Amino acid sequence: MSRKTSTPGRPREDACLQDRPADPVPDRLSLVCGADRITLEALATEGDAPAIPRFTMIAYTGEPMTVEGWRHPVVVDLEGLSIPSQRRPVRFGHSMYAGVGHTERIVVEAGRLIAEGIVSRDTGAAREVVASGKRGFPWQASIGAQVAQAEFVRAGKSVTVNSRTFEGPLYVARRTVLGEISFVDLGADGNTTATIAAQQQESELMDESKDTEVLDNVAPEAPQDDVARDEAAGAGTEAGPAASATPAPAVNPVADIRAQALAETKRIAAIRSILGGRLPEIEARAIAEGWTPDRTELEKLRVTRPKAPAVHVTETAVTGQVLEAACMQAARVEKLERYFEAPVLDEADRQFDGRLGLAELIVEAARANGYVGRERRVTPEMLRYAFGREIRAAASTIDIGGILSNVANKFLLEGFFSVERTWRNICAVRNVSDFKTVTSYRLIGKDQYEKVAPGGELKHGTLGEQSYTNKADTYGLLLSIDRRDIVNDDLGAITTVPRKLGRGSGLKINDVFWSVFMNNAAFFAAGNNNYLTGADTALGIDGMTKAEVAFLNQIDPDGKPLGVMPQLILVPTALSAIGTVLFKSLEIRDTTASTKFPIANPHTGKFRVEVSRYLSNTQYTGFSDKAWYLLADPTDLPVIETAFLNGQESPTIETAEADFNVLGVQMRGFHEFGCSLQEPRGGIKVKGEV
DSSP states (O other): OOEEEEEEOOOOOOOOHTTSSSSSSSSSEEEOOOOEEEEEEEEOOOOOOOOOOOEEEEOOSSHHHHHHHHTTTTTEEEEGGOOSSSEEEETTEEEEEEEEEEEEEEEEETTTEEEEHHHHHHHHHHHHHHHHTTTTOOEEEEEEEEEEEEEEEEEEEEEEEEEEEEEEEEEEEEEEEEEEEEEESSSSTTOOOOOOOOOOOOOSSTTTTSOOOOOOOOOOOOOHHHHHHHHHHHHHHHHHHHHTTTTOOOHHHHHHHHHHHHHHHHHHHHHHHHHHTOOOHHHHHHTTTTOOOOHHHHHHHHHHOOOOOOOOOOOOOHHHHHHHHHHHTTTTTTOOOGGHHHHHHHHHHHHTTTTOOHHHHHHHHHHHHHHHOOOOOOHHHHHHHHHTTOOOOOOOOOOHHHHHHHHHHHHHHHHHTTSOOOHHSSSSSEEEEESOEEEOOOSOSOOOOOOTTTTTTOOOOOOOSSSSEEOEEEEEEEEEEEEHHHHOOOOTTTHHHHHHHHHHHHHHHHHHHHHHOOOTTTTTTTGTTTTEEGGOOOOTTHHHHHHHHHHHOBOOSSBBOOOEEEEEEEEEEGGGHHHHHHHHHBBBOOOOOSSSOOOHHHHHTTSSEEGGGGGOOOTTTOOOSSSEEEEEEEETTEEEEEETTOOSSSSSEEEEOOOOOOOOSSEEEEEEEEEEEEEGGGGGEOOOOO
């Protein structure tokens, strides 16, 4: 029997991902460099050969940016910016057909991204950039980056990036890869102005005998033919001295250049508006060769005119990706562009229109693998073809087991994460490679530094004499999609069954974890100095103060202070409200006349509150709706540890053809983990009553 396994990626539980919004973030962003941060310089000529023009730009200043596609401002962490090469291509308008040059130096200096390079391409686009820069056109630049890791900082939180502190909500692009750079005529900030330093090579505005200074209102001598000169001379003779003294109207070359630059800008804008970015090669030619808008429009009509094929053949081939996308469309999964390319989604929609059923899926896979029968109902032979047990030569080899596993995996995680996950916030996580018992030694042994004697010999420390163990076990469940589901063409079976398997895994890990944690009579005990009782231990300011003192008075085996601080309180549902009040409220007032204490809450913001419904459930040993716990951060000193085989924190799902005597499809989910209590000094249990 052929089987395909699809193992979902390991979920990430760090704080930044918990605060991330539900909407996915894009994987690209653009660093838009305003015109006032670009210098385009064409150096003076050297003999008869002009120097190659150079450019310098401040591509990014380390500040938050508003980027299209991102819900909140984005800050790029320059420490995590990867620069694949110092020689990156420089283009015009992000078109690979319109090269301009390349960079020679890309560095991060003083919290800014700086790029320097040369206009090294001999293309129309390169000539356009240099010529317009000479005339004062305010070029801007757009630098693309691929985002490998992003962090969301929610409102009310702050983050330090690029040696500066920013307030949320915003995204921090922690790891990015720099792409290409393009000159553009309009970036995100349309109000910026350019500072362009361009020395003319062969100035049309200056006399060759002058320096590089351009003066306003200088009237060059207009060329005249012989007849014109004679007519001018005769007119001057007849008019007399008064007429000959009248000056010719002055010509302003700067105003003329500005008018030409404006006309050129309008021409380029008209070309881009006509083509709309869909024909980049023609757009580059039109700009470089000086086409008019009318000529551009005619060329667009010529190129886009539909051509009748000699033979029209309808493409009916179905691939595994198309079938997988059709399954997701039929299940009404949103934002499928995260998983599939646009052509795959279009083909799936064209062939199945979001109505693919389970039986039709099996039939399509069987036919793609060479099944030639005419049956429309699923038969055992058809299942063998669909699952790849029988494949004819030249068939496309579609494995329906892999398709079902990929689709089911996405719904498996939905079920797994739908149940309570408080356990993950109070335990340490361990990676094990097999099912053998693993041993860990106490982390609070004699690890204090000793004075180094002359000669530099260091003394050996110890891990401590006490140890604790843990081991992973396998938990799983098998569910089937039987003949009735196939006959009914019920595609919902491959969405509901994985959800059940995922939810079952989430419930099982909760059951194992809390069974171990709550059976703690010998772990939290007076002999371990980590168990408090009495009427004054009820959750409140007095009870919290007493528990905090008990935790801080913990000592290591040498009798010295433990040095670990409490970080969170674990409470049952009945104490959720008072726990939240103690964590968030600045004032707590007592309305009785006999009891008085300051209204300021001394425990505001000290201990994060975690709530579990399992603590007061009567099915578990040690249940209580009054007892609560004060715990250290599990990464510092855990009271309980969860071990996962090969670090796989989420369940695995497998799909295969059912056994010989069953007509259907089998799905099995399994999860391999184990839980064990660890260090008693890592927490205080408070009974909350006498």
